[in-house]
Amino acid sequence: MPCGMFTNLLRMRLLINSTLASLAALVFLTSTAPAKAQLPPRPDTLSVAGFVQPQPLMQSLNSTETVTSPANQLTAPTPAPAAPRKFTYTCCNVEGSYVAMTFDDGPHPKLTPKLLDFLKERGIKATFFVIGKNVAEFPDIAKRIVDEGHEIANHSWTHPQLTKLSPSAFAAEIAQTNEAIEKATGVRPVTMRPPYGAINANLTKRLNEEYGLSVILWSVDPLDWKIRKSDHVSSHIIKNAAPGGIILAHDIHASTVDAMPGSFDALLAKGYKFVTVSELIAMDRPPAPKAASQKTP
């Protein structure tokens, strides 16, 4: 059960989001169908339930470091075709014990470098969902994140609840953060995480179409922002990690960063390989069809 650790509530919200987004996209495509029919087919488009995916997976301007993780040596056999890229991910269906470790709300001037050292010592790649104004304040740390092969991703400019903003305020939160990240690192993000996980179908569609951003939620949540105990954080992560999982943590709390060496080492000992979120998405496969239930006489 690689993808089953998220809550029913989250699952329901995602279903509603994707259904609404697909319907909205279908209406949009239907209304523009005559014009599109005259265009040659685009080789880089993926059709997802009537939605045309506008962006390729990786948009790194500094892309040499973002695809492969030397320490993890991604040589996964890929017999099944890749699933079409989706709007939103809470986890992925992958072959092999791959997980994505994600850190939100930084960069932090002391704790993020400390965490980067822990990751470097183990050759582990992670994903950092950064706050734009923190990137503007600590651009060198953002650059180090990218230079050391991690994925850098958008977590808004000021960490508001995006669903409560005006359209222009929403756009400013996303665009300003993308610009700060690109200025500091040379990389344009392709993934984002909404603060508090607060998102809706309309915003998801805008993020995907206007900014080329996939929405990344999570399947493992140690509540490290609330329970500031390293033992709790590491034991929750170790217990709940599963193949294809996306693990949420925050690199602005000392208790979280202190929990990471033990968490990493335990998961490595269990055979897990750490990849970035975009690497995990690239390995996502459609779920295997369920075997037809047959009654034995």
Ligand code: NI
């Ligand atoms: Ni956050």
